[in-house]
Amino acid sequence: MSTTTPLSPTARSTVRRGAKRARTDRTELYAVLDAGLVGHLGVVLGGAPVVLPTGYGRHGDTLYLHGSTGASTLRAAAAGAPVCFTVTRVDGVVYARSAMHHSMNYRCAVVHGAARLVTDPAERALGFEVLTEHLAPGSWTATRQPDRKELAATALLALDLTEASVKVRTGPPNDDERDLDAPVWAGVLPVHTVVGTPVPDRLLPEGTPVPDRVLSRRV
Amino acid sequence: MSTTTPLSPTARSTVRRGAKRARTDRTELYAVLDAGLVGHLGVVLGGAPVVLPTGYGRHGDTLYLHGSTGASTLRAAAAGAPVCFTVTRVDGVVYARSAMHHSMNYRCAVVHGAARLVTDPAERALGFEVLTEHLAPGSWTATRQPDRKELAATALLALDLTEASVKVRTGPPNDDERDLDAPVWAGVLPVHTVVGTPVPDRLLPEGTPVPDRVLSRRV
Numbered sequence: 376m377s378t379t380t381p382l383s384p385t386a387r388s389t390v391r392r393g394a395k396r397a398r399t400d401r402t403e404l405y406a407v408l409d410a411g412l413v414g415h416l417g418v419v420l421g422g423a424p425v426v427l428p429t430g431y432g433r434h435g436d437t438l439y440l441h442g443s444t445g446a447s448t449l450r451a452a453a454a455g456a457p458v459c460f461t462v463t464r465v466d467g468v469v470y471a472r473s474a475m476h477h478s479m480n481y482r483c484a485v486v487h488g489a490a491r492l493v494t495d496p497a498e499r500a501l502g503f504e505v506l507t508e509h510l511a512p513g514s515w516t517a518t519r520q521p522d523r524k525e526l527a528a529t530a531l532l533a534l535d536l537t538e539a540s541v542k543v544r545t546g547p548p549n550d551d552e553r554d555l556d557a558p559v560w561a562g563v564l565p566v567h568t569v570v571g572t573p574v575p576d577r578l579l580p581e582g583t584p585v586p587d588r589v590l591s592r593r594v
Numbered sequence: 595m596s597t598t599t600p601l602s603p604t605a606r607s608t609v610r611r612g613a614k615r616a617r618t619d620r621t622e623l624y625a626v627l628d629a630g631l632v633g634h635l636g637v638v639l640g641g642a643p644v645v646l647p648t649g650y651g652r653h654g655d656t657l658y659l660h661g662s663t664g665a666s667t668l669r670a671a672a673a674g675a676p677v678c679f680t681v682t683r684v685d686g687v688v689y690a691r692s693a694m695h696h697s698m699n700y701r702c703a704v705v706h707g708a709a710r711l712v713t714d715p716a717e718r719a720l721g722f723e724v725l726t727e728h729l730a731p732g733s734w735t736a737t738r739q740p741d742r743k744e745l746a747a748t749a750l751l752a753l754d755l756t757e758a759s760v761k762v763r764t765g766p767p768n769d770d771e772r773d774l775d776a777p778v779w780a781g782v783l784p785v786h787t788v789v790g791t792p793v794p795d796r797l798l799p800e801g802t803p804v805p806d807r808v809l810s811r812r813v
Contacts, residue, residue, distance in 0.1 A: 387639070412684050412785070413698065415634040417643035420606070423676035424636035424643045428702050457642035465631050468789075470808060473738035474726045475748065479632065483647050507693045518778050519692035529694065547795040555797055559737050560805050562794040566631070566813055570687075571784030576766040578774055579781065586779050589689060594785055 388487055388540045398541040407484040407541055408433050411462035412510070412568075412594055416440060418451045418458050431460070432502075432509030436536040438486065439493070439502035441529055449530050453492040460486045460534055465566050471548035472559040478548065480563060486539045490532040502531045513588030568594050607706055607759045617760040626703040626760055627652050630681035631729070631787075631813055635659060637670045637677050650679070651721075651728030655755040657705065658712070658721035660748055668749050672711035679705045679753055684785050690767035691778040697767065699782060705758045709751040721750045732807030787813050 382399045383389045390397035398404075408431075416429040425448050431440045438460065440452075452458050467480035493499050503526070507515045521529075548561050570592060573585045601618045602608045609616035617623075627650075635648040644667050650659045657679065659671075671677050686699035712718050722745075726734045740748075767780050789811060792804045 387642075387644070412687075413682060413700070415636075415645050415680055415682070417634075417636040417645035417678070419638050419641070419643050422638070423606075423706065424638050424645075424678045425606070425704075425706075426634050426636035426643075426645050426678045426680040427704065428680065428682040428700065430698065459636070459643045459645045461634055461645040461647065463632060463634070463647040465787075465813075468631075468730055468811065468813070470730055470733065470792075471737065473740070473744075474722065474734055475740045475744045477726055477730050477733055477737075479649065479729065481632070481647065485644075485646065487642065487644075503693065507696055510698065511687055511689055511696050514689065514696055515693055518690065518696075519773055519776065521692070521694045525692075525694045547793075547797075550795075550797075554738055557738065558802075560794070560802055560808060561798060562792055562804075562808075564792050564808055564811055565790030566787060567790055568684075568785060568787050571786055573689075573781055573783050574686075574766075575779070575781040576769075578766075578769075579779065583777075583779055585781075589779060589781075589783055592687065592783055594684075594687070 383540050385538050388538045390540050390542055393542065396542045396544050398543055403541050404484055404536065404539055405433065407464065407482045408438065408462055410464055410482065414460050414462040416448065416452065416458060416460050418448045418456055420447060420451055430506060430510060432505035434501065434505045438534045438536065439505050440490065440532040440534060441506055452490045452532055453530055455489050458488065458490050458534065467566050468564040469548050470561055470564065472550045472554040472557045472561050476548050476550050478544065480544050483542045484539060486534060486536060488534055488538050490534045493531040493533050499526065499531050502533065512592065517586065517588060570594055602759050604757050607757045609759050609761055612761065615761045615763050617762055622760050623703055623755065623758055624652065626683065626701045627681055629683055629701065633679050633681040635667065635671065635677060635679050637667045637675055639666060639670055649725060649729060651724035653720065653724045657753040657755065658724050659709065659751040659753060660725055668751065671709045671751055672749055674708050677707065677709050677753065686785050687783040688767050689780055689783065691769045691773040691776045691780050695767050695769050697763065699763050702761045703758060705753060705755060707753055707757050709753045712750040712752050718745065718750050721752065731811065736805065736807060789813055
């Protein structure tokens, strides 16, 4: 898909509330998805929504999602039920001069569609690589790759990025004119997601070095 | 509700996949909800799920959610449609000796139910206070409180914590016995959410001090 392909070709993927925060550039969709660690997958089960955190990875205009073959949400999605997959990063707490203008800075991508169960062995290998590399870059080749039994126990779903929206809020509070003279601090408290010091598994042989792929991981 | 009230009284809120990660103590539900900044609200619109990031706050066994009165998801939820509200914190990237055992450490709370539109003025005042204080502790009393017009433009939903589940993953990778001798680093890379240096609104009078409520905010 070209990066000029419209991002929101449908009514439900067109941002209406807070439309000034909508982004329509496909590269912004990629950026938000690539910056997330976990997404929230929504499916309808028995007429009610179920929303669960789900690992994912992006390859071009396809998202790969995985989960146990036993999970009812994954089974419903694999059967072609409509899904919604949402990735949100919080970037800051926005302090305003009035309570109701308090807000959050964030980046959010919402993808609508029907997922498909990936059965082709080559695409399954690609999908699991993409998922592993999204979570832990460099780990696919540095660790033991899946065997037949592990692959059979794991469902792989593909969700195409054909119907999506992106919403981003940045910058200061949008206070009312009437509040600007109030002696109240206003501004943004940035929120960052960072990594700490790697904690080695206690079963590792003493002195096993932490590899670059872990030391250089940023989230 | 007593903290001994069962957390998962229904089939759909009983964790089946990865049941060893399920927590059934109500105080753990509170802890996960209180630690989150944003939740993901799922509703069904036209037969398809829609999942959007949503601000919230907790008061006892009630979650308050808000949004513009014009948002179709909020309207559906306010009309009594079933909703699912999920809060997830990622705590670490779990590096394993095999690709398929890579995982994430996280805390996740999933709440099912039907929300109700809050119309009682006293409960509305309480709900907006709870929402503001969840996002920005201390801001409710330190900033201008909502006027009648602001209140009218904002829907407030209440969702009771009667049907919920909590899942937590902590600790090292669960590698296969066969992989333990592999010369591959394994362990956890902790993921933290932290705040940066407050950025004052450029419209603030020079020298306006940053209040303690901002300086002491942790996320």
